[in-house]
Amino acid sequence: xxxxxxVGAVCCLVNIAIHAAIMSWVVIAARRAAxxxxxxxxxxxLTVIMMATVLVLLxxxxxxxxxxxxxxxxxxxxxxxxxxxxxxVNYTTLGYGDILPNPEWRMLGPITAMNGVLLFGWSTxxxxxxxxxxxxxxxxxxxxx
Amino acid sequence: MRSIDALLQxxxxxxxxxxxxxxxxxxxxxxxxxxxxxxxILATRHTAKRTDHLHVFMRVTALMTVTLIALTCAHVVEIAxxxxxxxxxxxxxxxxxxxxxxxxxxxxxxYGDPVPPEHQRLLGPITALNGLLLxxxxxxxxxxxxxxxxVQVGRIEEKDDS
Numbered sequence: 001x002x003x004x005x006x007v008g009a010v011c012c013l014v015n016i017a018i019h020a021a022i023m024s025w026v027v028i029a030a031r032r033a034a035x036x037x038x039x040x041x042x043x044x045x046l047t048v049i050m051m052a053t054v055l056v057l058l059x060x061x062x063x064x065x066x067x068x069x070x071x072x073x074x075x076x077x078x079x080x081x082x083x084x085x086x087x088x089v090n091y092t093t094l095g096y097g098d099i100l101p102n103p104e105w106r107m108l109g110p111i112t113a114m115n116g117v118l119l120f121g122w123s124t125x126x127x128x129x130x131x132x133x134x135x136x137x138x139x140x141x142x143x144x145x
Numbered sequence: 146m147r148s149i150d151a152l153l154q155x156x157x158x159x160x161x162x163x164x165x166x167x168x169x170x171x172x173x174x175x176x177x178x179x180x181x182x183x184x185x186i187l188a189t190r191h192t193a194k195r196t197d198h199l200h201v202f203m204r205v206t207a208l209m210t211v212t213l214i215a216l217t218c219a220h221v222v223e224i225a226x227x228x229x230x231x232x233x234x235x236x237x238x239x240x241x242x243x244x245x246x247x248x249x250x251x252x253x254x255x256y257g258d259p260v261p262p263e264h265q266r267l268l269g270p271i272t273a274l275n276g277l278l279l280x281x282x283x284x285x286x287x288x289x290x291x292x293x294x295x296v297q298v299g300r301i302e303e304k305d306d307s
Contacts, residue, residue, distance in 0.1 A: 046182065054175045055172060061274055088271075123281050128284075
């Protein structure tokens with residue numbers, strides 16, 4: 001029981017570090033991109049910056065799933081060859097239930113889901129930050145003064 | 146190192162193909178959502194202009210309704226894109242149509258009665274990853290519109306104070 005929690009927590013920490021690194025890079029890069037492209041019209045600029053941001057976040061999440069898959073292999077959670085699939089199903093909280101984990105390590109599934117939901121929330125915050133500071137498109141709403 | 150080898154073996158060649166193809170469909174959906182972000186900006190501006198004379202309660206209600214309708218439509222269109230992709234890949238499920246299965250994956254429901262076929266099993270999780278990110282994006286837009294509405298409420302309070 002404790003072993004599962006320790007392994008899960010370490011893996012969560014690794015993923016948090018990955019997400020922190022990528023997220024700081026994304027926020028800085030988006031700001032720079034917004035500054036460099038300031039002379040272009042707002043709508044295409046917003047489109048390109050947002051698409052690039054979310055694509056990088058997608059890649060970040062995929063690599064975090066990969067880290068979980070490595071842990072699954074190390075502890076032999078599921079039959080070989082199913083690791084990446086099972087990690088992905090857990091991380092996205094899909095939980096089909098077509099593969100069940102080794103009972104000795106069964107806490108790893110829910111821990112993966114918790115980690116995934118938390119990191120998705122973090123991505124939402126990053127998307128919000130980029131939308132607000134780099135694109136700043138919604139700011140000037142007409143109001144009567 | 147042994148476990149990395151095992152992982153690379155576990156992710157067989159066709160899995161990388163699935164990831165890559167799923168990435169392209171995801172990118173297409175990001176494009177749709179980026180366009181919808183623009184539409185929401187225009188629509189909320191228009192709504193704010195049209196409802197300028199109304200009470201702040203009505204204004205915020207109108208703004209949020211317009212935003213949420215646009216975002217909901219966008220998500221349904223994105224699910225339809227996934228359904229078209231499932232159909233294109235020739236994936237069939239016993240107990241669900243491609244659209245139903247795409248919807249179930251996109252929202253990360255995962256009932257588990259239809260599961261992806263063995264040779265395309267990453268379809269489901271990739272759809273879920275895409276869906277969760279896009280729903281996050283929508284939350285960011287909703288938050289931004291709410292913030293804008295907050296400014297409107299602030300104006301009323303200023304008026305009351307003076």
